[in-house]
Amino acid sequence: MPTTGNLHAVVxxxxxxxxxxxxxxxxxxxxxxxxxxxQPLLAATLARLDGLCDPDNVWLVTNPGQLDAVRxxxxxxxxxxxxxxxxxxxxxxxxxxxxxAVAARDPDAAMVVMPAxxxxxxxxxxxxxxxxxxxxxxxxxxxxxxxxxxxxxATGFGYIEPGQQLDDGEPAAFHAExxxxxxxxxxxxxxxxxxxxxxxxxxxxxxxGIMAAxxxxxxxLLAATEAMxxxxxxxxxxxxxxxxxxxxxxxxxxxxxxxxxxxxxxVVRATIDWNDVGGxxxxxxxxxxxxxGNHALLVDGAQDxxxxxxxxxxxxxxxxxxxxFGVRDLVVVAVGDAVLVCPRDRAAELKKFVEHxxxxxxxxxL
Amino acid sequence: MPTTGNLHAVVxxxxxxxxxxxxxxxxxxxxxxxxxxxQPLLAATLARLDGLCDPDNVWLVTNPGQLDAVRxxxxxxxxxxxxxxxxxxxxxxxxxxxxxAVAARDPDAAMVVMPAxxxxxxxxxxxxxxxxxxxxxxxxxxxxxxxxxxxxxATGFGYIEPGQQLDDGEPAAFHAExxxxxxxxxxxxxxxxxxxxxxxxxxxxxxxGIMAAxxxxxxxLLAATEAMxxxxxxxxxxxxxxxxxxxxxxxxxxxxxxxxxxxxxxVVRATIDWNDVGGxxxxxxxxxxxxxGNHALLVDGAQDxxxxxxxxxxxxxxxxxxxxFGVRDLVVVAVGDAVLVCPRDRAAELKKFVEHxxxxxxxxxL
Numbered sequence: 001m002p003t004t005g006n007l008h009a010v011v012x013x014x015x016x017x018x019x020x021x022x023x024x025x026x027x028x029x030x031x032x033x034x035x036x037x038x039q040p041l042l043a044a045t046l047a048r049l050d051g052l053c054d055p056d057n058v059w060l061v062t063n064p065g066q067l068d069a070v071r072x073x074x075x076x077x078x079x080x081x082x083x084x085x086x087x088x089x090x091x092x093x094x095x096x097x098x099x100x101a102v103a104a105r106d107p108d109a110a111m112v113v114m115p116a117x118x119x120x121x122x123x124x125x126x127x128x129x130x131x132x133x134x135x136x137x138x139x140x141x142x143x144x145x146x147x148x149x150x151x152x153x154a155t156g157f158g159y160i161e162p163g164q165q166l167d168d169g170e171p172a173a174f175h176a177e178x179x180x181x182x183x184x185x186x187x188x189x190x191x192x193x194x195x196x197x198x199x200x201x202x203x204x205x206x207x208x209g210i211m212a213a214x215x216x217x218x219x220x221l222l223a224a225t226e227a228m229x230x231x232x233x234x235x236x237x238x239x240x241x242x243x244x245x246x247x248x249x250x251x252x253x254x255x256x257x258x259x260x261x262x263x264x265x266x267v268v269r270a271t272i273d274w275n276d277v278g279g280x281x282x283x284x285x286x287x288x289x290x291x292x293g294n295h296a297l298l299v300d301g302a303q304d305x306x307x308x309x310x311x312x313x314x315x316x317x318x319x320x321x322x323x324x325f326g327v328r329d330l331v332v333v334a335v336g337d338a339v340l341v342c343p344r345d346r347a348a349e350l351k352k353f354v355e356h357x358x359x360x361x362x363x364x365x366l
Numbered sequence: 367m368p369t370t371g372n373l374h375a376v377v378x379x380x381x382x383x384x385x386x387x388x389x390x391x392x393x394x395x396x397x398x399x400x401x402x403x404x405q406p407l408l409a410a411t412l413a414r415l416d417g418l419c420d421p422d423n424v425w426l427v428t429n430p431g432q433l434d435a436v437r438x439x440x441x442x443x444x445x446x447x448x449x450x451x452x453x454x455x456x457x458x459x460x461x462x463x464x465x466x467a468v469a470a471r472d473p474d475a476a477m478v479v480m481p482a483x484x485x486x487x488x489x490x491x492x493x494x495x496x497x498x499x500x501x502x503x504x505x506x507x508x509x510x511x512x513x514x515x516x517x518x519x520a521t522g523f524g525y526i527e528p529g530q531q532l533d534d535g536e537p538a539a540f541h542a543e544x545x546x547x548x549x550x551x552x553x554x555x556x557x558x559x560x561x562x563x564x565x566x567x568x569x570x571x572x573x574x575g576i577m578a579a580x581x582x583x584x585x586x587l588l589a590a591t592e593a594m595x596x597x598x599x600x601x602x603x604x605x606x607x608x609x610x611x612x613x614x615x616x617x618x619x620x621x622x623x624x625x626x627x628x629x630x631x632x633v634v635r636a637t638i639d640w641n642d643v644g645g646x647x648x649x650x651x652x653x654x655x656x657x658x659g660n661h662a663l664l665v666d667g668a669q670d671x672x673x674x675x676x677x678x679x680x681x682x683x684x685x686x687x688x689x690x691f692g693v694r695d696l697v698v699v700a701v702g703d704a705v706l707v708c709p710r711d712r713a714a715e716l717k718k719f720v721e722h723x724x725x726x727x728x729x730x731x732l
């Protein structure tokens with residue numbers, strides 16, 4: 001099998017979700033919250049790369065508003081490896097920016113691209129999975145995705161339909177037949193029954209390969225990438241030239257811009273434990289089991305006490321104790337200047353409450 | 367009608383209830399919480415005496431552990447008017463102490479005795495009611511109590527059965543036939559149907575009269591009172607002599623020691639709005655109406671936000687916002703280093719949770 005150049009890792013850390021509010025705020029995004037066994041998700045994501053690629057080949061993409069929080073969460077990352085999106089334009093421009101930076105430095109690079117805010121492991125299984133992807137992407141035409149075997153009919157994820165198995169390597173890899181966006185409940189059940197996989201949002205490709213795929217699917221995206229690459233090569237990485245090129249990229253997701261049209265997409269069936277930490281309901285998985293179905297994630301000295309309480313989720317930070325008496329199926333978040341109480345089965349609608357906070361003029365809480 | 371001497375007011379501020387936990391703590395009792403429209407209950411109780419008796423005749427009984435909090439809540443009260451119980455021994459020794467102090471200074475005094483932690487008003491109706499009691503107590507044999515017309519079959523109060531009306535004065539006064547302790551629900555319903563009144567815990571008597579009643583019902587209590595009076599007269603008010611006399615008083619309530627046996631007890635049917643602020647459920651009355659049946663008591667900059675939430679009670683203090691999304695019938699308290707969430711219909715059992723806090727070794731929260 002042909003070999004590619006060095007492996008570069010790109011961590012996308014620009015998310016500004018509100019699904020962990022009030023733990024997450026505009027200037028304190030989910031990826032810097034200590035949701036990975038007390039460690040910031042972002043720090044855990046970078047630590048997971050140890051032994052997989054040269055530390056000098058680790059890149060992080062974020063945005064100006066989150067830069068301070070990101071720097072605090074991963075103080076050891078060299079300044080030159082932090083790429084700053086001039087504005088939020090979804091994942092396609094983000095990947096164009098990272099591809100341009102990597103290709104400017106290392107035209108033969110292989111790249112693994114991943115979100116900053118997932119919990120996954122163990123690290124060695126992750127390494128095995130990425131190396132498998134890298135081998136497949138040694139053929140520049142192959143774009144590699146990673147699918148997670150569903151544990152339930154989730155409506156919060158995209159799905160990938162695996163087709164013909166590509167070879168007898170491990171973990172198993174398949175031709176990716178179709179990408180499906182987040183389904184409704186009934187459709188999700190069909191997807192799961194049909195053996196479809198959750199789209200993990202992790203990709204492996206060669207720099208050359210993703211640019212070739214852009215050329216096929218979205219020449220504007222390739223043009224933006226090439227313009228940014230030129231800017232990086234000229235050393236103007238933070239200048240107006242780079243920003244203008246970034247803004248010329250179509251504001252869309254990489255799935256839509258490339259994945260849904262690319263001819264040779266592989267899906268590797270991941271053999272890792274994976275949690276996208278998509279919202280407060282994830283506390284049931286990432287929080288400590290406190291008995292009676294209660295789970296708590298307690299940070300910086302926070303404590304909890306529960307009596308005759310069952311199946312609650314708690315997130316608390318700082319010098320305070322969350323006390324539950326006679327309640328069940330609640331989410332209680334006590335972080336900074338806000339306390340949130342909502343039923344567990346409404347945590348997924350948190351965005352609605354955040355809009356209420358905004359409508360009430362309480363942007364100070366966002 | 368005969369007249370008595372000057373009116374002295376005695377405010378009993380030694381309560382150490384846990385029914386407002388975690389807003390109330392051992393060193394921060396309910397009576398210093400800003401539950402009276404943002405003012406400490408104790409301060410509101412003292413303010414209510416303006417125009418009723420000379421400020422120099424206002425006495426406050428507290429205990430060593432709460433002295434600092436009490437001084438902060440009512441900084442203007444002269445040091446010499448604060449009486450300190452050497453230990454908690456229920457209301458009979460407390461009243462013995464206050465009676466001794468008052469009688470040592472003013473043997474002809476009339477006294478109005480009241481808890482520090484009730485919300486009641488308007489002040490002019492309170493004044494009218496107390497003056498009516500004072501007129502009745504001009505006959506030293508008469509001990510005056512005040513009954514509240516029940517609004518529901520409360521199980522948290524004692525009841526007084528009014529008998530024959532005493533005269534045609536206003537507010538109406540009756541011979542008090544019987545004192546009944548806190549009833550169960552069915553009994554409470556009978557009491558209310560029978561026209562019984564809630565015992566407000568407010569009393570009026572002459573110093574001479576209460577000592578005469580002690581002599582009838584509890585000579586040990588009178589002996590303790592006389593011994594303390596001697597100590598006060600000798601100027602040894604904070605000394606060992608006083609403490610020893612206090613400890614010699616029977617550890618019981620004034621209701622049990624005197625009221626249930628005294629021959630001439632009057633009950634004045636009060637014409638005031640009265641709330642004993644007996645626990646967190648009282649937030650429904652003393653908190654601001656926030657719409658949808660939600661009530662909040664917000665102190666020192668605390669705020670609240672609610673969406674699709676109904677009939678909740680919030681108490682928050684300091685720079686924080688309590689956010690309710692999709693919940694109902696909860697009590698949420700966010701004060702200092704504790705957040706409590708419990709169903710409204712279990713607030714009355716809060717003592718059970720406080721015991722749990724203690725059992726878990728978290729005395730720091732108490």
